[in-house]
Structures are given as structure tokens and as C-alpha cells.
Amino acid sequence: KNKLEQLVFEYDLCVKSSVKLFEEKMRVDKLLSGFGLNNELSICKDYCNPKVLNINTFIEEMNQKFWRKFIDETDFESMLPSQLKDNFRSNIQANRNIAFNLDNLYYFYNELMNAIPDSYEKTVAKVFDDCTRRYNYTDSEWCKTTWGYDGFKSNNAFAIKNRVIIPCYIANPNSYGTQIPEIFVDLNIIFNNIAGIKNKDDLKYQGEIYKAMTNHCKKFETEHFLISTFKKGTLHIYFKNKKHLAMFNYMAGRGKAWLSEGFADKPYDDMNDSEKEIVRALGFEPEDFKQMQLLQNKRQYIKMLT
Template structure:
């Protein structure tokens, strides 16, 4: 692990204890570890949070974000269920506030990392604990080092030089270390309402133009991220303005018991809370709670956007939608959007294959007991079994386009529409975008409006609904249906392992017998002439590619 990452020096336990010693965690709600490595510092922080006894509450309640640039280490952190919110700390851009940044950054770029941490904490105040190569502070040969020393002096940082701290570590070094602890003061904010009244008229036109610019963005993801950033910044300004206004707009005047001076008291006239947050125990008006709720709003909006999740099946949509609460802890950024797309793409291949097999089963043996459904399949003698079949070009499934309660034809019912969409999505993956699009939802709306129950034309098949609760499907693309049957039969193990790999003339008599039963020599030769089309390989497809984004 160490040979590939020359800057990775895991922090030994005794040094972590020294770093965290004398911190008062009663005043720490959020922590950032921007060079998390394999999570040694994070583990120490998590241990501090552990309950006092088995059924007790956590001794301290704070959340921890991690950043790590090394992908191998990222996997380790995620495997430990630590929250990795970004890869490179130097490019991390967030409006979230951290009460504490604790880090052991790469020695080669320690100055830049500490300057970045100082820049973040200068916005709102907060603590920093950092390990640096002592030479960084003792030998000020660069502008960055000079600026860093001035800032540490300005904020009255404590610096302790330590010898031999890494001699018994996982990765040893005799470099002298500087342990830096600095607490930046909370930024004092003043109300801009009274001072800003005379400027309001001038700023109104500028604000409207800015808003219009945001709406006019063409790129989906960049546009929505910019809109998120605008909303968060506006909300943060409002919260901080409210906090600054609070002592100036209280309910009543009264006398101070000690001085006799007239003061405002009795609580604030105005109320500001997180109306989206239904949990009364987490309804505290704070910047971080507000950011969490806005993140949830935008992640939800993204999952409701067809351009983002349009290719997911119903089950996968539900799985990802159920992660909204966890995603509130992750910055709504291009980095995290594309990380999520990568994860979705990996799951889509597995999910779509499972859905295709589910449809293969549903179209065949699942409803074999019904005399109408028995015509769905054609039996053949498969590889090592005589219980094999493929789907015919006309099938019947139990799917009602009629609302029995209202006695009304309703093919646009959610369950009907989602089922047909899932079938279409499976064939979309198999088709690879070769077939001209037909708007399924519009076709169903047209059918409902005009009461057309028969031969409704969709992208890959026509459908007819019957009042007894069945749907007749006629596939209109025989080659795609053939591809579907090959996929299902291969996954079931009903075709020889050599199928699609060996020419017919080179097959054994046993292999030829199965192929003859399944499709015949002529059709098999057609497969061999275009295996790229007939033998589906989901891993070679960019399943979530969005050409409009």
C-alpha cells in the first residue's frame, strides 16, 4: 500500500490521542478530516461518540466528513462506512461549516492544505489541528510558508515540535513533526437590513438579472448545481441576518435588573425554522441543518428527473430514492453527482439483467397454469435438460387496463404504466438504441382518451387489453425477441456453453442437437455472423450516458 503513495504516513494512536487531547466535544457538532488515509483519526473520533453504556445515548453528537485523494484508501474508508464527501481537499468547495478540522496532510503539500483549512475557518470561525513537517515552519523559503507563519501568529496558534513520533508507526520516519492547534474566532456578523435599505432599489434589477441567468443555464447538472448554490447562499445569508437581527426585534422593552437600563426582551417577534424538517428534535435553526434539508430537496429533484434516472427500472429507482436521507450528508456537487452516476451504472447492468430474467420467467412458466398463458412459450430440448423453452412472438400476461372499482378503461394507471415501461427498458438495453422511439406514456394517454383497447402501438410491441384482466402482447421486432430468448436461455443454462463461440460445423452432435431444437442451423449462422448484436454484453455499454447533459 505504501509504495504507491509516498505521502501516506498513517497517524499512530499515541499521536492521535495527543492531537485530540483537551478538546471539549460538547461544543463540536461537525468535523472534517481532509486527508483521511485509511481512517485512523476518524476511528478515534467515532470511538469518542460511542454510547456510555449498551442502551445509552451517544456521549457526544457530531458528524464526521472525510476527504481522501487516493482511490485505494477511499475504498477502505467506504468499506468502514465512513462518509467520503470529496477526493481532493484542495478543490473541495462547500458552504458547510465545520467546528473542527483535524488532519495529517501530505508532508509534500502540507502548507497548501493548512492554508486551505485556515481559509475555510476564517469564514465562520472554528478549530484546526494539524500535523506538519517541522521544516515547513522553520525554513520559510517560499511565499506560502511566510503567509502561513503570519496567519498562525495572527491567530495565536500553539505549535509543539515533536521528535521520533513516527519511529514506531506503521510507516516509519524520523522527520521532526510540528503539532499545530489553532482556534479561529467566531465571525461577528452585523445586520445589513438597516444599512441596506437605501441600496435595495439599486440592487433589485441586478438580483433579477442574476436569477434569470441561473434559469437560462443549458447544462442540466451545472445548472441545477448553480441553482443549489444560489439557494444555499441565500438561505445562509437569511439565517445569519436573522441571528444578527434577533436582539434588535424582540417582543417588548423592559428594565435590566442590574443596570436599570431599558432593553429589549421577551423573545423575537419573527420566527424562522426549517419547515421542511418534520423531525421536531432536529428542527434547530442552524446553517448545517438548513444545508442538509436543501441538499435533500435537490437530490430528490435529481431522482425525479427523467434525464437522470430514466433508464433505471422501478426497483432500482426505489432503491436509490430511499437513499435521499443519507445523501443529505453529501455536498450537492458535480463530483458527487458523477460519482453517483458511476455507482448507478454499475448497478444498472446487474439490475437490468435480473429484470430481463424476471420477465423471461414471467412470460413463460410463472403463469403456465392458465390455459391462455400456456401458449406464451415454445418448448425445446435444451442442454442437459428437456425442460426448456423460449418466448413466442405473441404472449398473454395478467395486466389489467381496466379500473374495476370505477368500471373505467385506464391504461395510464401507475402500475400498468410502470410494468410496460420496465418491459420497454429491458428491450431498450438489448436493442442498443437502434429502434425509433415511441412515447409510451403519450400512446397510453391517447388510447385512454379515445377508448382504444386493441393494437396499441408501442416501441417494441403492440398491446391489447381485455376486461378479464389480461394484456396481449405482440412483439414487432423478431430479431430483438430472438436476442431476448438467447439471453434468457443462456442465463438459464439451456444453451451449450459453446453457443456463439463455435461455428455450427465445428459443434459436437450433442451441441448441434440443442441448436437444432432451439432455432436451426440457418438461424444459428445468423447469430454467428453478428454476435455483437445477438449476444448482449451490458458491461460494454454506457448505460447511463446522457447526451443532453
């Protein structure tokens, strides 16, 4: 059985067992009533504040638990940046009372997979904006290193070439912040997806990366980045893999509609000089762009979709 079939099998087994439980309660009720005794047997939820459940409520809650398990088993959430993750949770919440059967699971799964490319690219575009935003508009000495559309003058307005700077309050000893910046978490998720890395959470609270940030370490490495933190509360992020960075720039360009419709559908060798210049500006070498085009035609240019 595949995962979805196994989930439905487990759900059906639990529902059948629950029905038998309530049928047995009804049998005991009748038995005690026949003996002239009051029945105080109840099926309840919560030990501290017991709430008596009927069979419909019991199965409804079982239904919601298995939809939650569906999310966990398919491991979608761990691959989604924060905005897309919030949208996904809202969608699940809205559909929580739908019958938990194989047809509905496949329908929901396929709808989700079909919706991901466009919504994912728009989410990548938002992360791109968050990474490249100028966070301080004063001319004070403090913020001079945060100058520019995306951190440094070496970048251009539509592509990151080398590094970005974002706020990182856990690196500031005067701050009460305790979390790794959400922007950086999202960036890490996106680059994991581009690289085809799954089930890797290296940004845990109090983990090695967290501790390196709070200790203001310079040039420490993660899977995708070379990072330096500063006491004034900034995080300098250098990108290690130029191919992955080019892919990030490309997805952001699609999400922001900067690239014309079907831009990457045209074979690289048939592009004019202006189009080839855009490819280079995004950070691609010609052969890397051609490979990306092949994957895109199979809707696999984001490896999380394979």
C-alpha cells in the first residue's frame, strides 16, 4: 500500500472500532436498564473537564485527526515557506470536515500539487523582497552597511549576485528576540527544495546555527550559506552555490512577473543577445540554464515537485 491507502486503511479501522465501542456502550446501557440500574458509563473527552461525546462528534474529531496526520505524513509543511504554509493550513482547516476517503485524499493531493508552482513562485518573490529590502532609511553611521536595494551595490535590482543583509535581533545583546529570523528560515527552506534536500531541520532553537548567531560568529557555514552576524543586529548571508542562487533569482523573477510569459520555453540557442543577457544577469551559465529548461518542461525545476 502507498501512504495514502495506508492512511485510509487506518482511518477505516479506527472508525469501525469506534462504532463497536459505542454499540457496546448501548448494549451495556440496555443491560443495566433491564436490571433497574442507572448507567453512569460515558465516553468522554479530557480528564480534567470531561465532555461527553456522542458517536457523530467522536467520528468528526477522528476525521480531523487523520487530516492532520495526512499533512504530517506527506511532509508538505516542512517544505513550504511561512506564507505558503499559512495558506496551506487555512485550506486544511476549511476542508477539515470533508470525508476522509481515498478519492478525497487524491483530489486534495493533486489540487495541492497543481497549485504549488504558481503560488510557490509568488512566495519565493516575497522572500526575495524581504531579503533585498532596505531596512533603515536614515543616513546614520550605524546603517551604512545596509545600503542598497538588496544589501550591496554589487547586486542589481532583479537578481542577487553574492550576498544580502537582513535584520537578526538574536545577534543583538540588547534585544529580547529569541528566534532565528523568519526570512532566513524561509530562505533555507527554499534552497533545500532547490537542492532536493528533505527532512533536514538545521535551524532549530538552541541548535548550532542559533548558538553561532547569538555568539556573533563570523563566516560560519550552513548547507547553503556562509554567514556572519554582528552585534548591531544584522545577518550577512553569502550564497555558496551559484546554480541554486540563479534558480532562486529565476523563481523570484517569475513570481514578480519580471520575466515575460514563456521566457524559459525558448531554447537558449535561439535567444537573442538581450534575452541571453537576462539569463546571465540571473546568474546562470548557458549549460546550467539549458538543464533548468529541461527540468521545467517536466514541471520538476523545483525538486520538491518530483
